[in-house]
Structure formats: C-alpha cells, structure tokens
Amino acid sequence: MRPAAHAEPFPGLDAALKELRCSLEGIVDSSSLARALHSSDASNYRVTPEIVIMPRHRDDAITAVTVAQNHGIPITARGGGTSCARNAIGPGMIIDFSRFMSRIISIDPASRSAVVEPGVILSDLQKAAAPYGMRFGPDPSTATRCTIGGMIGNNACGPHGLSYGRTADNVRSMTWLTGTGEIITAGAGPEALDAVPGLRNFVSENMAVLRTDFGRFGRQISG
The missing domain is CATH 3.30.465.10 (Uridine Diphospho-n-acetylenolpyruvylglucosamine Reductase; domain 3)
Structure with a gap:
C-alpha cells in the first residue's frame, strides 16, 4: 500500500497565501528560511509557522488578520522574539511587527x-x-x-x-x-x-x- 499523502495542516493555506500576496504591501514569506527563523524565540520551544507576515502599516495587519480568520489559520503576533515562554512562536501565521512597524x-x-x-x-x-x-x-x-x-x-x-x-x-x-x-x-x-x-x-x-x-x-x- 502507498503511504497516505501528507495532509496540509490548514486546508485554506494556499488560498490565503495567494490572497495575501495580492493584497499586502508588506512581506508575505512562506519560504523554509523565513519559517525556520520564526520557529523559535528565547525559550526552549520550537514551533514552525506556515506563513510569516511583515506588515508595512496597520492596514496590512488588518488585512492579514482578516485573511487568516477567513481561512481558519491561527495567528501569533511577534516583536523581537525575546520571550522566554514561547509567546512569540506558533503554528499558522506569524505577524512580525519589528521589520516595518517600528516608528x-x-x-x-x-x-x-x-x-x-x-x-x-x-x-x-x-x-x-x-x-x-x-x-x-x-x-x-x-x-x-x-x-x-x-x-x-x-x-x-x-x-x-x-x-x-x-x-x-x-x-x-x-x-x-x-x-x-x-x-x-x-x-x-x-x-x-x-x-x-x-x-x-x-x-x-x-x-x-x-x-x-x-x-x-x-x-x-x-x-
């Protein structure tokens, strides 16, 4: 028997990525590098996200949350990634505010x-x-x-x-x-x-x- 195909953790992920890339002015990154960089903080935990968003302004953040909600993707907000209690990591979507929203x-x-x-x-x-x-x-x-x-x-x-x-x-x-x-x-x-x-x-x-x-x-x- 063939092994079962690997199931996507979030069925709406591909549609969400397409929508985000068309809608956001900030960065939408699902590369293995971005996901790895955002999979840990200062804690001992490691959780690999599926999407990393770096909103350029508040409208980007609003759009990202709306898209995630529509497609059933959990969100974790991230700042400097200095948490010792895994507060800055999570599955689904990471919204990293440190790149652009730092005024x-x-x-x-x-x-x-x-x-x-x-x-x-x-x-x-x-x-x-x-x-x-x-x-x-x-x-x-x-x-x-x-x-x-x-x-x-x-x-x-x-x-x-x-x-x-x-x-x-x-x-x-x-x-x-x-x-x-x-x-x-x-x-x-x-x-x-x-x-x-x-x-x-x-x-x-x-x-x-x-x-x-x-x-x-x-x-x-x-x-």
Whole structure:
C-alpha cells in the first residue's frame, strides 16, 4: 500500500497565501528560511509557522488578520522574539511587527507621553525620550532587542520595575486589533469597561472573584 499523502495542516493555506500576496504591501514569506527563523524565540520551544507576515502599516495587519480568520489559520503576533515562554512562536501565521512597524510617532514632554508603533525597540524609545528627561519605566535585560508591543503582551518589568512599575503601569491607552478583526482603543480606568465589548458584563459577573483573588501578588496580569 502507498503511504497516505501528507495532509496540509490548514486546508485554506494556499488560498490565503495567494490572497495575501495580492493584497499586502508588506512581506508575505512562506519560504523554509523565513519559517525556520520564526520557529523559535528565547525559550526552549520550537514551533514552525506556515506563513510569516511583515506588515508595512496597520492596514496590512488588518488585512492579514482578516485573511487568516477567513481561512481558519491561527495567528501569533511577534516583536523581537525575546520571550522566554514561547509567546512569540506558533503554528499558522506569524505577524512580525519589528521589520516595518517600528516608528516613534511622537513624544510630548508636556504630557510626558509618547505614541509608538508596536515594533519600536525599547532602547530606541529610551534614547528618543532622554533629551526630554523622560524614560519608559520598565527596563528588561533585553532592552536592546525587545519591542514595546511584546512588552505589553508580556507585561514586562525588569530590575527597575519596583521603582517605575511594570509595562501595564506605564501604558495610558492602546489601540489594538482583535483576532476577530475589531479595532479597539481603550485606556485604564472605568472608561475601558465600555470600550472593550463584553468587559463590563464580565466584571459584573465575576466581581466576587476579582475582589478577593485578583491582585494578591504583584504581577498577576499579562497583556
């Protein structure tokens, strides 16, 4: 008997690749080299993706997520690949924001805030903020490589976290793209309950657990 043909992990992969290559201005790469380079991070794990996307701008990211959703392909967002817990690797599609979406859009000394894209390297932001006497609080040991988006996803802190707080303590608001293609902007505080669909009901239904269990130790949160 002949051995069974190797089944594609995601049946819609070929159609998704064709659609992405026609739609994106950024890089769409399914080569063995790109897949190998994105199959590991700073952890001991290895997971080989099928597609690597490097979006050139936010519209590329939105299109990539929409295509992946339509074809049943899982997504993993990736920054500098410095995670020690396999947060930056996964099957399906890797969306690597470090190549193009790495702009520091603005720094405002008056409000002591900065607007950045997710692929900005932490040390680049620190250098840009230093002339204004400012810094982004957390400083993990991977500061020359890790991205702000990855720090948000991991709630990074570093040795000065006790003085300046974790990443969650230093982010005023975020605009993010959900896995279902929704774009949400929300900040800290009660306003976020209405900005994030379903969050107010979730909090209301789980108030007892949130009041008694949440916050019992310092870093009980991730992005």
